[in-house]
Amino acid sequence: PELRGMVEDMKMTYAPDIPSALALARSWGKESLAVIPDGVSVIPRA
Structure with a gap:
């Protein structure tokens, strides 16, 4: 979606779900992640 570019501009990695x-x-190799829901997709932070 259109959010992918915004997420990558913030130096994070986009995931669709x-x-x-x-x-x-x-x-x-991460044991945890942060998810920022926006109602359509999620943003994981390494």
Whole structure:
């Protein structure tokens, strides 16, 4: 969505949903992540 560019401009990584965000966190070897819901997508922070 249009939010992807905004998220990446803030030096964060965009994920379209919770399962994708969790998969990204696991692939980075992270045990936790922050999710900022906006009603349409989620923003994980490494």
